[in-house]
Amino acid sequence: MNLCEAEKTFILHGVEENFRVDGRERSQYRPMELETNVVAHAFGSSRLRLANTDVLVAVKIETDVPSVDQPDEGKIEFFVDCSANATPDFEGRGGEELATEIANSLTSAYRSTKAFNLSKLCILKGRKCWKLYVDILLLECGGNLYDAVSLAVKAALWNTDIPRVLAVNLDGNNVEMEVSDNIHECVKLDIVPAPVMVTISKIGEQCVVDPSAAEEQCATASMVVAVSQDRFTTVLQSGSGSLHPSTLRESLKLGLEIGSKLDQALIEVLKQKPAKKQIGFLM
Amino acid sequence: MLTTKIFIRKNRAGNFLKNIREHYLRDDIHCGISNCHDCPPNSNISPATHENKCSLYNFNHYLVLDTNVILHQMDLLEEDAMCNVIILNTVLEEVKHRNLPIYKRLNNIMENTDRNFYLFPNNFHIECYIAQDKLEVINDYNDRCIRRACTWYMQHVPDAKFVLLTDDVANRQLAAEENIYCCSVENYVAHLENCGSLQDKLAHHDGHSISKSDDIFPPHLTTLEIHKGIKENKLYQGVYHASRDNFLEGYVVVEESDGTPMQIIVQGRVGQNRAVQGDVVAVELFNVKEWTAPSDLVFEDEGLVESGVDEVLRKEAELNVGKGKKEAEDRKPTGRVVGVIRRKWRQYCGILQQDGDASGLYQLFVPAEKRVPKIRIQTRQGVFLRTQKIVVTIDLWPRHSRYPEGHFVRALGAIGDQATENEVVLLEHEVPHNQFSEQVLKCLPKLPWIITDADVEARVDLRDIDICSVDPPGCTDIDDALHCRPLTKDTFEVGVHIADVSHFIRPGTALDVEAANRATTVYLVNKRIDMVPELLSSNLCSLRGGEERFAFSCIWEIDKNAKILNVRCHKSIIRSRKAMTYEEAQITIDDKTKNDSIAISLRNLNMLAKILKRKRLENGALVLASPEVKIHMDSETMEPLDVEVKKLFETNSMVEEFMLLANISVAEIILEAFPDCAMLRRHPEPPVSNFDPLIKVGKNLGFDIKVDTGKHLAESLDEAVNANNPYINTMLRILATRCMMQAVYFPSGIYEKSNFFHYGLAVPLYTHFTSPIRRYADIIVHRLLAVTVGSDATYPDLLDKQKSKLLCNNLNYRNRMAQYAGRASVAFNTHLFFRNKVQDEEGYILCIRKNAVQILIPRYGLECTLYLAEKGQSSAYFQYDVEEQTQKCGDITLHAFDPVTVRLSLDSSNVQHEKFVLKLVHPYIEGFSLPPLNVPSKRKGDSKNKNKSHEKRKKQLH
């Protein structure tokens, strides 16, 4: 989608007037739709639709050996796949750059122990731990991927059941473990402090949140902040363009404020939704 | 409607996956009750003709069984008294999961339409399916499924009644709350009409006979504890083997962590802890200090039904007395059984113990297999059963019971009766010997059997060739015939014609399935259990003299040096000129006055066979020996008249040579056409350690037996000749035979080509082609060959490597069992022959033991033990020399292979285990040997013309 100058100017003026093309104010989000437990064979999953940005997240669990540096911690890995369904540009390896960028931002956002405690995933110190694979599938891109992805990831982790370990035996160098095969006997993780990300785009002289795909093209600079319980876990500047330090401060403040509100809203939704029985994905 | 099942499963890589499966619920399942109005009419549902008459209920009813009832009371269910049974699919699946043999037996019952067993797939029925509750235990869930099905049936067919049989009290209570009629099996059977014999078959699993005596066995560990113990290397898992001689001793064969096998001795009540022969058990190994040596005491269980544990305690004490004296190097790993991982209980043949009260409710059963403990059963017909050989199965072995508890299954016939003994031999070796079923017989061709023009068209007509067959006397299943005619001055055409059984047995038919299961014809002394019905085995497939028969011919062009110029195979029609015996053929060859075409061709065949044999032996083929005997039976009384070693003629070897040639040629052909699934036969080279006894004996006799290759072995056996004792060579060959491995069938795809080798015959490729009437492997080979020569088509299973492998496993198993059964039958009849006879016989010492010598009596092919002393004691007369392997008494020394004379008699004091007793006659040792009998032993039963004998072809290792 390429915009012509007139369209860009129209968007720019709208932002200036605090009356965006779709009628929103600068600090307003588009409507979101969230479902959890949509991928039955994953240990946790969620699907988030933010206007026409569509993200599917599934969490798979494997056993692994803890790293030498952190013998009492488990592992988490993020993988983003940009499906060509979203745009033909993603065909083949077309989406890889974007995918890596998003995955890296998530990795750094979750790196802080305060945001996500990996020690709960350790099974036997130095020998055995759980490794969470958080797989993100981008099905449609309608702008503001970071926010959408981070919300979906948090929801999927919230939804995740860790199998209950019944017994761990050390047999020579082999760690043998027994796990309950009953799906109802699982363990939940503490996901409340997990970060959510907020993208702040500078369009003209103003900062907006939740830019649509068209607005993203008009932005002169963008910044993504990850917020966990009123603290930043990561800040990164995305795209081209530069920011004045004062604008930076301003946008950080805005990001923190919006991030906390967003997080609250999400947790509220997750809490009130005790994983209602899903009939089928997308149906 | 659809639901899903979700569970966590561990995969091979050790990861945990969340699995999800669909589960469709249906509304089109028939309830199985013939007069049901709601279900759509179904012609497969037959009306219930039988009426279940139980005095507890004054109405006819359908029965619903729970899983444990099926698992425990299969012998009862196999009785015709209980019909109209609804088997729930959830129950069936659990049965299958828990016990496959029981599942198969249940399936057999369900196939019998008279019994009216209906399988109701309740877990797929929309109204009977219930989901497992979040934290519900699987057993409770299964019981709930059963009750749900019952209530559904009650409401679905209001005019029928349903009774749930379960021995689970809690389940009965819950069922009663839902107004389901329910009852325990014992109670039900007791009130059944004509329940007398049925009650005997009831298995008791609820520890009904709580005796006042305290528990005499330590408890077993739970499955979880066992698993943990094995994982932590504290316990070992292995198969329990009981000692034949000492009921208080056994050993468990386990694998050490590096894979080497180890035997752990277990002794006494605590050590054995209710393990039964063949069970897979968990054992705990003692400290080295507590290790003991295998006891050399002989203990027989002399216990009675009522007797307590005192006798055991006394004998245990005796066992312990011996322990201290054992020398350190004799000590072996010792331990105790702490749990049973898998019971290998089966049905056992045997008799009731004769002493004690014959009319008592409890009787003690003594199995024919000595390694199985006595079994306590409940019966109301003890007096009668004491005269019978019976079959009994074990139900359980509670801690307080000295003996395992079981129940009577069926009677086989009077003790000592020959038919009964045959039955026992067949049962103990799992030989399928039922009558052929209707379905199987339907597959047979109709008589009169006529050769059609189409048949002639499809085959090569060899009716004008002078073909004859050579077989043992009395042979009715003739599966091979031969011919030979000169082509040029230097070349011959030789044909081997094999009965074309695969023409009659088509793949996939009931006949084929049955034959594949039987795998081989089993020859007992006076009975033959055919692999295929008699019409085929003794008539249509048998290449009888003068009759036109279908054959599969393998025809070579051979020059006078027995070099094969070419070979071809095709289906043919032949007419054998004459069915000869080996003896007749031999006479024909030797009689120079006979010059007809048959005589000439036999002479040529014989000449070629000799060259072939020489070539084969030069290649390193082994000539082995095992004493095979023939028992002459009185045709009227079926009593054995005489036992003798089979006589061999040159013609035996002649026929054998050409059969080998045919087999080898066919093996090459089918392997080329089917590299992946040709059915071949291999004979693996034995590990060198197998030969140790042979080498040792050879050394003592001054022969150097080389075993590094088959060829060297063959050569060194040829050289090991002692002019003074010509039998020594035969004895060495007998010993060599015992060092060999079993030859086995296999599909070519599962091994590397280098493993196809046949060690005994020293050929790279071998198969069985020449006896399709009595071996199933040959039928498969025929089918493969028929495809190769374009006269038949393949079918899926023929080309399926995995299926072929399974088939081979069965063939190998059945062959082994058939061999054992044959030997057991010979042994029984030899015993029968020697009853009340005492004879002096020539024999040879086979090997020297510490307190005995093993003696081979060639005339009867018997191998017996001559005890020089009581077991465990040193002989008062003889000195044992370990190094030299001799027993010395004064100036008389007994070496291996020395000729001796012994007195032979039969000890019949144990009805089930008759055994030979030997006494030394020559060399004479004052005080030990006996003076010779006045009557020198001589041949009896000279007239053998009338004697009917079933004789097996000489079976060597191939």
Add this chain to the structure above:
Amino acid sequence: MSRKELLSKIGLRQDGRRAEELRRIRCKLGVFTQPDGSAYLEQGLTKVLAAVYGPHQVRGGRSKAQHDAAIINCQFSMAVFSTGERKKRPRGDRKSTEISIHLHQALLAAVKVELYPWSQIDVYVEVLHADGGVFPACVNAATLALIDAGIPLKEYVCACTASLANNNVAMVDISNQEETLGGPVLTVVALPMSAKIVHMEMSQRFHLDHLPKVLNLALQGCKDIKAILDDVVRQHVKDIGSSTGWSQTNRKQ
């Protein structure tokens, strides 16, 4: 201990279906807004999304363009979480490439490519859950997405699997559990109305004698699937029509 049977004595499969029954098929057209056509299809637990872009100008080098027909560009991709065991990557492996090629072959037989010279049609399928019969589900979903994009087809192109139970009975629409239990799987892509076979593939060898019955059942499966898809398409068109006021115009006439 005991191997499970593909087909029990009473003629029910592990999941309760009879030999000739398909799994439940549910599908939906127009699930996304950005592509020109899109569809979602569930066949049992196998779940597939398909998106169609085009016909549009040939992307990349013009050299690929054909003067007399549109080119069809297919990409098959599986979400890394779609299988029981997590996949390392979503596409680019040999299997995915192979399926892309087969999909291309299958669609080429149905799309009236001659109507769009110099153009390109992109078909992307994304597997969300693989539970047996992935490729057939992709073909069926792609067909729906093409219809949703309004691209003229000669007829529906449908695919289905069939196998042999107990070495004797043919059964249709094989689930993952049945695939792992063994037995050869025959995949057939067909034009069910003209009863033509477009593509056929076998996972293991099996005897020629069995082929006719297995093939027939697979073809029957394709026909049954076509009927289901057709219903959904008609319903979808009706829904769209009514929202744009079609039905009213109809009534007026």
